[in-house]
Amino acid sequence: MKAHGNHYTFKTLPQEYRDITRWRCVDEDALQEEELHRFAALREAITAYVRTGKLSGPSKASGVSEEEIIRQLNRCVTLDLEGQLVGWPALLKFLRIGRYSRATPPPVGPVGTAAGFAGAFSKFLGDHPQIREQLDDLIKKRSRKGKIHEVHKSIRQLARDFADLCRAAGVREDEYPLNTKSTARKSIERYVNDLVQCGSRSAIAARYGQTAADRLSVGTGISAFPLALAPYDVGGIDAHEEHCIGCIIVNGVAGPQLVPVERIWIVCFLDEISRAILGYSVGIRTEISSAVAEQSLIFNQTPWQPRPLSIPGFKYAEGAGFPSGVIPELLGCFPAVIKFDNAAAHHSIRISENARKRIGAALTYGKVADWAHNHALERVFKTLETYGFQRLPSTTGSNTQDPVRPKNPVREAIRNGITLEGLLDLTDVVLANYNATPSVGLGGQSPLQVLRNHLFLVKPTFLPRRLPPPSGHRPELGVVVETRFVRGNTKEGRRPYVQIDRVRYTGPVLARSFGFIGSQLRIHIHEANMQQVQAYLPSGIELETLSANGGWGRTPHSREMRAQINALCDAGELWVGFGDDPVEKLLEYYANKAYKEALERPTSVSRTGTKLANAAYVSGLPIPTQTPGSEDGQGNATVSPGRPVPASVKRPIWKSVT
Helix, strand or coil: CCCCCCCCCCCCCCHHHCCHHHCCCCCHHHCCHHHHHHHHHHHHHHHHHHHHCCCHHHHHHHCCCHHHHHHHHHHHCCECCCCCECCHHHHCCCCCCCCCCCCCCCCCCCCCCCCCCCCHHHHHHHHCHHHHHHHHHHHHCCCCCCCCCCCCCCHHHHHHHHHHHHHHCCCCCCCCCCCCCCCCHHHHHHHHHHHHHCCCHHHHHHHHCHHHHHHHHCCCCCCCCCCCCCCCCEEEEEEEECCECEEEEECCCCCCEEEEECCCEEEEEEECCCCCEEEEEEECCCCCCHHHHHHHHHHCCCCCCCCCCCCCCCCCCCCCCCHHHHCHHHCCECCCEEEECCCHHHHCHHHHHHHHHHHCCEEEECCCCCHHHHHHHHHHHHHHHHCCHHHCCCECCCCCCCCCCCCCHHHHHHHCCCEHHHHHHHHHHHHHHHHCCCEHHHCCECHHHHHHHHHHCCCCCCCCCECCCCCCCCCCCCEEEEEEECEEECCCCEEEEEEECCEEEECHHHHCCHHHCCCEEEEEEECCCCCEEEEECCCCCEEEEEEECHHHHCCCCCHHHHHHHHHHHHCCCCCCCCCCCHHHHHHHHHHHHHHHHHHHCCCCCCHHHHHHHHHHHHHCCCCCCCCCCCCCCCCCCCCCCCCCCCCCCCCCCCCCCC
16 A cells, blocks of 8 residues: 555555554553543554554454554654654544644634634744744844833733734735734734743743743753762852841940941852752852852861850750861862852852862853752752741841841841841851751751761762872962062161062061072962961972061951051051051951941941951951041041041151150
8 A cells, every 4th residue: 555645554654653662652541431442443453554564454353444544543653743753642532633724814804704713823923924033022022123122011012012013014904913803812822822831941031030931941851960979079169148137246435336237148068969068158248259269168178166156045956067077087078070150259260270270170160040050059048048047037038029028127137136246156057957957858867977878888989089288389278379579688688578468578587598589489378367478489399487577467367358458558548557456457447437337327238347347257356446536547636637638648756845
């Protein structure tokens, strides 16, 4: 028998279609008795025909005509919209296996007189591809020159715009779709729903927002290639701004003043298999920085110790902690692959080059706005908010429409005395407790227990990757390498030194080695604490540790704090005298200014207070008491001069005359 038209027969049926065992199946228990009998007869006849190529025998045995066997076979081997064979479901009654396609033109006539519009919309769009493209532009909000789309356009407005497109293309009022009562509004609604239900990312983003479109990247039913097979195979780092307002306390002449500061940032470092938080860092600042992200890696290198908690009755759960503090075998171990998002801080040289070379891990960056790249960390942040910050009176809520969000979080933070120190305690406790909390996703085990089982149960399933000792060519995390000339003057008796950010550094060996003057040294700078630096010869041989001269060597301070001090001194707002501790002077300046701002605007978040909190957090110094009349930080008298004194003018030295 030959094929008629596009129909297949035994001889023309493609070889890949003949394997009926791979056809899509039907759950026969769901069929009624009459439908089941019909389905079984057709399936038996088609099976026999495909295997033998005979029609008469299967037709007599099943009671199905030869023409019906051929027709039903061709229904089974029809391709669906996804390019797959329809299979055995094609034998079910009233199942449409293809879209209805109208062959005749839509009816013509005035509104209310024409009838029979079945399939007219698809026929019209097929005959007018330009109008279809313009309609898709409106639905998907495609960018066109000189065109601005509404944020959310209704179906009714889409129908009006569609009618305008038709008129502009020359469609008459008595032609479809202008001759319909609703201007094809129902058809447009179905067309939009079809685009959305087909998973069109642009259509879903246009109708329901970018968040809904971003979710399309997960739940596809296709498993990704597993990068992580054991603990410390893959880790992830991400930052999260906490939804809570905290305050610092500054004492002054008007009594203790609560100064609201900006919301803190938390950067977490997590292992993907065990879901254990390996480390974290806190950023008290407006935006996250690469230094804060790097501190979450450094956390994993130092033994964790519980914080002395400032909140009465607040405590760690039994067994809580971080791997670096409760599992000594994992101290200083790092994953082989670390995931990052596309934040600018993660693309810095500090992370993408220095940290990568020191850790020896591969870094992988997700797509822009792809939260699923680090989905495990997103769950941790949700836990941190749900069981921590969003339970406090000063929470800012998950968004501005959150019903839990108080009317004025800043006022609540002041009224309830929610301090920044308390928020830091809460962060450490919640994250440490998370590591000791059993999870359904981990089979009822806690993240720390999963790590212990992989290490000590029967036999280890992974080899902890300890880092080699740092060297002159591979410095420790948090250290930058710069080249500096050795300065000094033998004739004037100025001993050799190197200068970094306007501060002189020297040591016992360098100070007596006048032969180094004019040569270069490689300086390893720990930017989180600029009290000391490490000096190396150009050959890589370690020389010695150099200390900052004067008051710069007294208190821990970051490179960022030194830049702030230098900038304030240049602007004439801060004066550091001989023998003064510049860090203490900076804290005094910020305390005076923050106290004054808090008195003027008590319910506003203070930028200066945020800087003060960060400086105190980095240096470890207590927040100083406000000094009356010295908001300029120069120790002037309580009466301020009418005009600021230029920084170039030296302060007078008064002497007693006898």
